Amino acid sequence: VFSVLGTITAISGTAVPDRTQEAQRGAQIGQSITSVLLYGLGLWVAYRYNETGLRIFAWIGIIAMVVFSIVIIIVIALIIRILVSSQPDHKNLKVALSISIVVVVIVCIAAYILT
Numbered sequence: 001v002f003s004v005l006g007t008i009t010a011i012s013g014t015a016v017p018d019r020t021q022e023a024q025r026g027a028q029i030g031q032s033i034t035s036v037l038l039y040g041l042g043l044w045v046a047y048r049y050n051e052t053g054l055r056i057f058a059w060i061g062i063i064a065m066v067v068f069s070i071v072i073i074i075v076i077a078l079i080i081r082i083l084v085s086s087q088p089d090h091k092n093l094k095v096a097l098s099i100s101i102v103v104v105v106i107v108c109i110a111a112y113i114l115t
Contacts, residue, residue, distance in 0.1 A: 064110075071107045075100040 046053035082096040 067110070068107050071103055075103060 043054065043057060046057045078096050079100060
């Protein structure tokens with residue numbers, strides 16, 4: 001679903017303006033289309049091989065999204081807690097940001113391995 005939405009937004013040109021060049025838009029379209037094709041091929045192969053394979057493929061995606069969502073909520077809560085603390089200490093903010101970056105990287109690696 002996210003791959004299809006990414007492809008639609010890449011083709012329509014809707015993006016967050018961040019001073020990107022037009023050459024990167026073509027790469028984004030190609031990456032989105034490739035992602036849709038590869039994911040679709042994976043689903044087709046899993047279904048043709050065995051219906052159980054398709055269910056496993058779907059559940060891995062669902063589990064990865066749920067875990068990633070939980071981690072994002074925890075990281076946001078940690079950052080908000082540090083920012084609202086009574087003592088404005090930049091050291092605590094740096095530690096919270098470092099921990100959140102490490103956690104997000106670990107979750108991204110785990111999601112990559114699962115899919």
